[in-house]
Amino acid sequence: MTVQEYMLSLGVTAKAAAAAARRASTEEKNAALLEIARAIRTHTDVIVAANKVDLERAAAAGLDSASLDRLALNELALENIISGIEQIVALPDPVGQMSDRVIRPNGLKISKMRVPIGVIGMIYESRPNVTIDAAGLCLKSGNAVILRGGSESIESNRALYRCIYEGLENSALDTGIIQLVDTVDRQAVGELLTMSGYVDLIIPRGGKGLIQRISAETKIAVLKHLDGVCHVFIDAEADLGMAHTIAMNAKTQRYATCNTMETLLVDREVANCVLPDLAKALSAEGVELRVCQETATILNGEIACIEATDADWREEYNAPILSIKICSGLDDAIDHISTFGSNHTDSIVTENVSKADRFLREIDSSSVMVNTSTRFADGFEYGLGAEIGISTDKLHARGPVGLEGLTSQKFIVHGEGQIR
């Protein structure tokens, strides 16, 4: 069988399984999820051993330690994965939820029913836990999924998939609902991206390069997660203690996450009060500061900083680097974010309700916040239970995407013989 034929066979199986998944009851889906969890618990040793094979090969190939960390699966990581499944079981089933019911003058009853999307193609890099998270979310939302993990984690993914398969076999559901692309041949991804007759949505999880390449290559809808150039704006009417705490947290709690602050905006009126202490604290954490001229003047050579260029305002550092700019009020801050931001997550610190409302309304980002840290932009923090990804697109779903983002709505019409 060629790679093309193999991928097509996965597509045909997935499409048939999607019809079965759409029909599955909440009880059947939850029972299958718990069977998968049970299989993972039963086969923990096998999974850890398979993961060791991946880790050894990766170490021999000279993978850096951060990448090895992401790849590693120990018993604790597997317990977390199992508890993730149990959380998905506990979430309400979005499929079949009815809303927007109206009765028209002719007596027709119109409403909307939430329904699965169909077949999801999930393409991800090294983390093997995505295999289970994605499988669980797709199953619970009534979709079929084709999983394509990174080649570094192929043995871990195979071991995890055997648990998924065993769980599905012990359930009332079709095993075709969850499939793993069981080859490291790179052509498999290319084939998947052409299968628009079989795949309804591609979800890539990985670096910006991966997502751009996938978007460029396919006519299938892609749930895109591109830049996270997130801002915190300290308004003139901010509680300055709170502003300090939020800015520190938004930058330093983790550096490599998409919802980390990359640019701090400060109203000129409070810049003198807030910036020296904040810059000092950031510097003490090892954060490099790239600042506008006015900020440099305020810091007055006492805190190390370099002058920002226009490129800095557009940059997602994913590193202990922060750009800082002084603004002349809310309008200026909104303008800056609209010009240089990436529509991901932005926060204002202010005690003024009107300014907060204007910021919430006018900033066109997937998450807009008042008096809190951008680091909260996350499916789990939002109570979505788990996320399949974060969307920076403006259609279908924006921000963290959980079960609901894996569904759509169809119209339901009840009549008693009405004709037009």
Next chain:
Amino acid sequence: MTVQEYMLSLGVTAKAAAAAARRASTEEKNAALLEIARAIRTHTDVIVAANKVDLERAAAAGLDSASLDRLALNELALENIISGIEQIVALPDPVGQMSDRVIRPNGLKISKMRVPIGVIGMIYESRPNVTIDAAGLCLKSGNAVILRGGSESIESNRALYRCIYEGLENSALDTGIIQLVDTVDRQAVGELLTMSGYVDLIIPRGGKGLIQRISAETKIAVLKHLDGVCHVFIDAEADLGMAHTIAMNAKTQRYATCNTMETLLVDREVANCVLPDLAKALSAEGVELRVCQETATILNGEIACIEATDADWREEYNAPILSIKICSGLDDAIDHISTFGSNHTDSIVTENVSKADRFLREIDSSSVMVNTSTRFADGFEYGLGAEIGISTDKLHARGPVGLEGLTSQKFIVHGEGQIR
């Protein structure tokens, strides 16, 4: 200025105007819509005269009478257009609507706010009324729009656009919110399709060929309206009188609409009772019948029919032609629709609630109906007020798309200094 430069200038203007449109209040938007309506009423003579130029040129070019009909704008048509605007004014403004509010254990208040998409590129064929309908829906939903009508209707569109411009000038809104591509150069569409930095969504209105061509050429999201292969299934437990009435209406009320029935499915148990009379009535209306062998046997040479091929089950005739197939129960009907349907609109006629529920749940179409005519799948009939199009896609919006489909939702987070 080259066509490329011209289109880019429209894009830059639209993107800036989208920020203004997002901020506009409901009152400002409604006032602008009413100013546009007033301008159309004031300049009715000018519009009708411009339309006459289009009609004469089209007639000279040998356009068929159906196309000329679609192109024609008389005073009555303009009154309908104005009343369409007034209906849009009366609709609730989706922008700013809040939903899904939760308070997290840490006190963060998470909710969703409905927001405009941004810049819409509207590409349509001959009907000049789309110019006003689309402008009105985009404006009310807080989006900017670039309108590209058919070359046959360029003078009508220019005259209508002058009214739009006059209305916007007499309002508090930015005139850049609604722009018309004022050239018949075909390159303009090609340029529009490349402007992914400026346009968030392309909405094509026209034949399947136009929509496929546009989808193939652009990386921008496209609201697609492809095939409407709609089914009515007459179940064994149908009210047969109702079934007859619905089937007649779904086929014969209009032939060229996307929600017209193209295939009739009949349960074997009632085929003998329902088919002879129904086939006779359809024949009397001039409908050509393409039938399965079993149906042919029942019709027994008394009613003209030809044998259907597999191609017939997939065909959107848009004409007085109907394919008819006898099924062995609900499962068989669902299988047929899943295999040959186009996920547009399908209806079951049955008195059995369980069968109705299974049909509603398992048929994966944008509209699924019980005991009524597929012809009701329409934004106006659903109470959406007006529709910008019908989506056969499975993401973002399915079925008739009104104001809500021109918006998306962002996350809003209120804190009191929470950090992670």
